[in-house]
Amino acid sequence: MNRSAANKTVYQFGYRRSADQDASRPVRRPVVIVGAGPVGLTAAIDFAKRGIPAIILDDADRIGEGSRAICFSKRSLEIMDRLGLGDRLVEKGVVWQLGKVFLGEHQVYSFDLLPEAGHRMPAFINLQQYYLEGYLVERAAELPLIDLRWRNRVTAVEKHDDFVRLTIETPEGEYRLDTDWCLACDGARSKVRDCLGLKFEGHTFEERFLIADVKMSAEYPTERWFWFDPPFHSGQSALLHRQPDNVWRIDLQLGPDADPDEEKKPERVRPRLERMLGERKFELEWVSVYRFNCARLKKFVHGRVIFVGDSAHQVSPFGARGANSGIQDAENLVWKLALVLNGEAPESLLDSYELERGQAADENIGHSTRSTDFIAPRTKQERVLRNAVLQLAPHAAFARRMVNSGRLSVASEYDSPLTTPDREAFAGSARLGLPVPDAPLDDRDGAKRYLLQTLGEDFQLLYVKDGARPNVPEGLRMTVIGEDLIDREGHFTQRFDATPGAAYLLRPDHHLCARMRSYDGNRIREALARAKGSAI
């Protein structure tokens, strides 16, 4: 793999012939993933960590043609940390948590995304998508269970009762591959979706946006700055946000009638940016003109073909909910499919993927639609109302809260049949259906640990010490807080509303699925069965 030294970072990979191409009959595999974007790569690494081999097919052989995503959320970083990439991403990324919104030259609203201390991962980092993808590819290469095949383009998909047959085009011709399960991670223009004749239902926003990555040395702080009606781009909106390597993301709203080909030309782009950046010297790394969509498939699971990430749902980028939600899709699906493949859960467990990630998709589409409508009102009267909010913002707190330049991605709270409802009241930021909050703890040797670092890939019981260690059901990992891990600073106790004897059951994706004030072996067994799909 090479990284070119040119200002545009590119990872270049090679096509390699697979023995499957020489087989006389299609070879059968447990899992084939179509697409080596952030979502497909995340899924493959998670499968490998669970002992399940995965093949990834990707039609390209390089990464880095333009950046796309830059903002990665705490939840994505926590998932990446479990997969072994947390430190690397945070080290390379630009950590931020403050956002400011300006009307003209005046600040009207600001937000702070992580007011709570004692988390291993920051609220957000900015990082070019190609770095994330490059690191994921490198991580995948360390795992022998992953077979990543570049320049393997899926051209046809045949659904059978208990397997899927893929036709794949390579530089050396076509071959076929059978798989028990096919994960379609092939992005918003999914070929797999087309092959199955599925409709992607949603809305295309009329507005066009210029997205530019600019290299410059600038003294702006590491904050997300968003302007409505800035002096340098009158009547429209603008965004400025730092990335690593002195690269800055700039979005400029262009209106619905802008000509995308004209607007991409450097002689057109540079003056626009000069008005914004003044005398500063800058280089253009990447420019593109977008019109955004919000859309989703009605169903994500189609027999043994499962849609994950942008192939299943697409959002406009205000709120950074695209890759971040796709990464959560992958994590949600993989532990479930691993249990199904290992015969430990019924196939119906996958319905909960559909349900939970469907809820998340609706939430994400709702948020990003509202943000886009606020930034680019669809009608004249809508604009009047939007402007009224902006006019009131300097004068009234409620209007500042309505100013919407994007509500940034947070983890979804699942209203799910996998969850056992509470019988007792619990306070704290830990909530049923949400991933558990992190907390700093000491291990038995007094070394500093973070809760999330200790959790691993399996179901896990957190038990707050109250006498002897209880006998947990076979196969369930237990950590005793107050013995295995010590809550010296009290963050765990506060966040979990922990009392002696309390027990918390965590799913493999670290979502809290049951809790009780005192250990009850039967209830825990039932909760565990429920979390594996017994109640679906």
Next chain:
Amino acid sequence: MTALKTENGFANPDAAYEALVEAHRGLAEAESAALNARLVLILSNHIGDLKVLKEAISLAKKAG
């Protein structure tokens, strides 16, 4: 159960109507529309109840 009050709430409803009318006197159409938008937002927030707001919206739509 309706949460929106539709019976008269003002001691002097004529004075309330007059206040609204006066606010618009001398404004161009666009200024008037903008003023109304600001008023709607201020009053909506004052009510602070999405259910009441939605009932008000549907009454307004029905009456038009």
